[in-house]
Amino acid sequence: MVPLSYYLVLSGFLFACGVAGFLIKRNIITIFMSIELMLNGVNLSFVAFAAHWHALAGQIFVFFVMVVAAAEAAVGLAIIIAVYRTRETLNIDQVNLLKL
Amino acid sequence: MTQNPYLWLIPVLPLAGATINGVLGHRSSKRAVTTVALTFSGLAFALALYIAATFSSADAPYGFTVAHWIRSGSFSVDFAFYLDQLSLVMLLVVTGVGFLIHIYSVGYMWDDPSYYRFFAYLNLFMFFMLTLVLASNYLVMFIGWEGVGLASYLLIGFWFTKDSAASAGKKAFIVNRIGDFGFLIALFLIIQNYHSLDFTKVFAQVQPIAPEIAGAGLLTTIGILLMVGACGKSAQIPLYVWLPDAMEGPTPVSALIHAATMVTAGVYMVSRSHLIFERAPTALMVVAVIGTLTALFAATIGIAQTDIKKVLAYSTISQLGYMFMACGVGAFSAGVFHLMTHAFFKGLLFLGAGSVIHAVGGEQDMRKMGGLRSYIPLTFLTMLIATPAIAGIWPFAGFWSKDEILWQAYQASWVYWLIGVITAFITSFYMFRLLFMTFFGDYHGAKVDEHGHGTHMVGHDEHGHGEPHESPMVMLVPLMILALLSLVGGLVGWHNHFEHFLDPVFKTGAASETAGEAASSVTEYILMGISVGVALLGLFLAWFLYISKPYLPQKIADGLNGLYEAVLNKYYVDEFYRRVFIKPLIDASTNILWQGVDRKIIDDTVNNAADGARHVSDEVRHMQSGNLRSYAGWIAAGSAALIAFMIWMGVR
Amino acid sequence: MNVHLILFLAFGAVAVAGAVNLLAQTHPINSALSLIAVMAALAGEYLLLGAEFVAAVQVIVYAGAIMVLFVFTIMLLNAGVEERTQGSRVSVLLGIPGMLLGSILVAWVVLRHSGTEAVAAGALPGDPKTIGQMLFHEFLLPFEITSILILIAIMGAVVLASKPPSSPANAPTREVE
Secondary structure, three states: OEEHHHHHHHHHHHHHHHHHHHHHOOEHHHHHHHHHHHHHHHHHHHHHHHHHHOOOHHHHHHHHHHHHHHHHHHHHHHHHHHHHHHHOOOEHHHOOOOOO | OEEOOOOOHHHHHHHHHHHHHHHHHHHOOHHHHHHHHHHHHHHHHHHHHHHHHOOOOOOOOEEEEEEEEEEEOOEEEEEEEEEOHHHHHHHHHHHHHHHHHHHHHHHHOOOOOOHHHHHHHHHHHHHHHHHHHHEOEHHHHHHHHHHHHHHHHHHHOOOOOOHHHHHHHHHHHHHHHHHHHHHHHHHHHHHHHHOOOEHHHHHHHHOOOOOOOOOOOHHHHHHHHHHHHHHHHOOOOOOOOHHHHHHHOOHHHHHHHHHHOHHHHHHHHHHHOHHHHHOOHHHHHHHHHHHHHHHHHHHHHHHHOOEHHHHHHHHHHHHHHHHHHHHHOOOHHHHHHHHHHHHHHHHHHHHHHHHHHHHOOOOOEHHHOOOHHHOOHHHHHHHHHHHHHHHOOOOOHHHHHHHHHHHHHHHHOHHHHHHHHHHHHHHHHHHHHHHHHHHOOOOOOOOOOOOOEOOOEOOOOOOOOOOOOOOOHHHHHHHHHHHHHHHHHHHHHHHHHHHHHHHHHHOOHHHHHHHHHHHOHHHHHHHHHHHHHHHHHHHHHHHHHHHHOOOHHHHHHHHOHHHHHHHHOHHHHHHHHHHHHHHHHHHHHHHHHHHHHHHHHHHHHHHHHHHHHHHHHHHHHHHOOOOHHHHHHHHHHHHHHHHHHHHHHHHO | OOHHHHHHHHHHHHHHHHHHHHHHOOOHHHHHHHHHHHHHHHHHHHHHHOOHHHHHHHHHHHHHHHHHHHHHHHHHOOOOOOOOOOOOHHHHHHHHHHHHHHHHHHHHHHHHHHOOOEEOOOOOOOOHHHHHHHHHHOOHHHHHHHHHHHHHHHHHHHHHHOOOOOOOOOOOOOOOO
C-alpha cells in the first residue's frame, strides 16, 4: 500500500524539474520538453487523486490533458521551425525582439 | 385671495413677442418686427387697463398660481402671481410707459441695422419687469430681478462693438450682482426663519412680531440686506456707479429701464417688504439715510455735467434717493407716488433728450447745443413741461409727489426735510440749466451736413440738412402723451386719493395721516410754499447764470477750481473703487488664483502626475526584455508568492 | 514493505533519474531520450494505480507520437550542443528560489494533510469500457471540442511550418525588421 502523499511528492518533484528546466536551459526544444515534463507530473497527480477518491473523472481529465499536449506540441514545434528558419538559431536568448 | 386667471398673460405676452422677434426677426421686414413688438406690448397694456378697470378693492388681493415649482420637504415655492393695489400701480406704469417707449423706439431705432434685436430685448425686458411686479413670492420676484438686470446688460451694450458700451453693460451687471448678493442672503434668512418665500405667508408670520427697538436683530438684518439689493438695482450709494455709464445705451433704453421702471424695482421691493421694515427701525433709518445722502450727492454731481444724458442719469439717482427717503420715514405710499410721477417726467425728459440728440445729429454735449427752441419747437414744448415737473413746481406732477415726501420727512426729522429742500433747490437749478443750455441762447453746434449721428448712433437717416430738424411724429406722440401725464398726473394726489387707494397695502395711512393733516395743515402749507419757493429760486439762479450772464459759470468754475474739478469728475468715486476694490481683486486673481492655484497647483499636479507616470514606466519597461527566461523566472517567483499567500490565508 | 511499494519506488526512481538527466544533459537529443524514459516510468505508475487505459494512451500517444515528433524536429533542425549564453539573471536568481519555495510549500501542505492514507493497487476501474462510457456520456462536449482543437492545431502546424513562398536565397540570413 502506497500512501497518497508519495505519489504527490513524486508528481511535485517532476513538476519542479520541469520548471527548473524551463528556467535553466537555453535550447528552445529542451525548454519545450520541460513543459511536457511538467504536464506529465500533473497527470500523475490527477490519476493519484482519482484513485484516492474513486472518481473516474480524473482519468478523463488526464486524457484531455494529453490531447491538448499533443496539439500544443504540434503547433509549438511548427513555431520553432519557423523561428529557426528566420533566426538560424535555437538559442532562446537570441529570440528577444519583443522588447521595449 | 381672489383668483384672476389672466394674470399670467401679462408677462407672457411680451415674452412671446421677444421670442418671435428674437428667432424670426433677422429675416423679417422692419414692418413685421414693429408689428409684433407693438402688438404684444400693446396687448399687455390693454390687459393691464382691463384689469385696472375691473379692479375692486374689496376683492383685492388677486392671485393666480400657474404651476408648482419647488417642493422640498416643508418648503415650497410656486410660479404664482399676485395683484394688489401696489402691484396695480406698478403694472400700469410699466405697461403704459413701456408701450409709449416702444412706439418711440420705432422712430428712434429705425435706421439701426439690429432693429429686430432691439425690440426682442425690449420685449424681454418687459416680460421680466412684469414678472417682478406681479410676483407672489420673493423667488419669482428674484427671477424678474435678475432678468431685468440681464435685459439691462443686453440693452446697455446694444452697440456692443463699441468698447465703452460693452464695458458699461458689464459694469451694470456686475455692480447689480453685488446688490443681488445681499438680496439673496436676505432671502436665505427669510427661508431659514419663516420657511417660505410667499409674501402672504411671510408677512403673516412677521406681522405679530414687535418692532426691534433695541437695534440689531433678525428683521433688521433682513431689512438691511434687502436694502443692499435695492441699492444695487436702484443705484443708491454705494452701488450707483453703473447708472451714469449706462447712458451708453440707446436713449429709449435709458428712458425705460434707467428712469421709469427697472431702477424703481428697488423701491417696489422695499415697499412690498414694508412689514419687515416697519418692525426694524434701524433698517428703516438706514434706508432713509442712504436715500437722503444719495439724493444730495447725486444732485451736486449733476450741476457740473455737460453731457445731457449724464445730467439726467444723476438726476434719476437723486430722485430715487427721494423715493428711498420716503420709504425710510415710513411713507411708502408717498415713495410709490413719486415713483409714478417720476416715471412720467423722467421718461419724458429722456425721450425728449433723445429727440434733441436726434435733431442735432448725435451730439450729446450741451455746450454744443443752444437755441434749439426755434428748430424743434414741439420737443421744446414737452421739455418745457417736464422740467418744472421734476423741479416740483405747482401744479405739475412732480410737485405733488415731492411735496408729499418732504412733508412726511419733516414729520420724521427736520434734518431729512432740510436736505430734501436743499436737494430740491439743486435739482431745479441743474434741470433748468439743462433747459436753458439746450434750448436758449445761440446754437453752438456743428452743422448736420453728413448722415450719421456722430459717434453715438449708427446709420441714421440721410437728411443731409445743414441744421437741426424735428423728430418724426412717431417719436413726438409719446412725448406729448407723457407731457400730458406730467401735467395732470399729480392730481391723483389731491386730497390724498392716491394714498387712500394704497391704504389696504400699507395700512398705515388712515390713523396717522388724518391726524397729521388736520393737526398742522398750516405747517403743511408753509412747507409747501417753501418747496415751491426753493424750486423757483433754482429756476432764477439758472436763468441768471445761463441766460442773463452766460460768462459767469466759467468764472465761477475757474474760481472754485479744485471743487469744480472734483464735482465734474463725480468726486473720483469710480477711480476710488478702481484703486480700492477692482485693482486688488484683479491682482489677487491673477497672482494668487491664476498663477498660484491654477498654474502651480492644478496644472503642475496634472503635469507631475504625467511625468511621474512616465518616469515609473521608464524604469519598469526594462522588465519587458523579450527574454523568455526572465519572464519564466518572474512567473515562477510570482506563483511561489501566490502559493505562500494562499497557504497563509488558509492557515489563518 | 510489499510489492506495491517496491514497484512504486522502482518506477519512481526511473522517473526521477530521467527528469534530472533531462536537466543535466547538454545535447537536446539526450534530453529527449530521458524524457521518454520518464514517460515510460509514469506509464508504469499509472498501471499501479489501475488506470490501464491511461497508461496505454501514455505510451502510445505521449511517448510514441509526441516524443517521436520532438526527436524528428531535433534531427531536422540539426540541433547541437547548446551554447552557454548568459541571457537572463532573473530566471536563475529569482526563478530557482521561487520554484524551490513553491515546491517546498506545496509539499509541506500536502504532507501535513494527507498523511498515510493508502492507495490500493489497481484502485481505479480504468478499463476502456468504463472510460469509454464516461467519455461519451458525461464528457461528450469536451470530447468534441478537443477534436476541433486538434483539427485547428493540425492546420496551424501545417501553415506555420510550411516553406515561405519566397526563394530560399533571400529568406534565412536577413534580420527581421
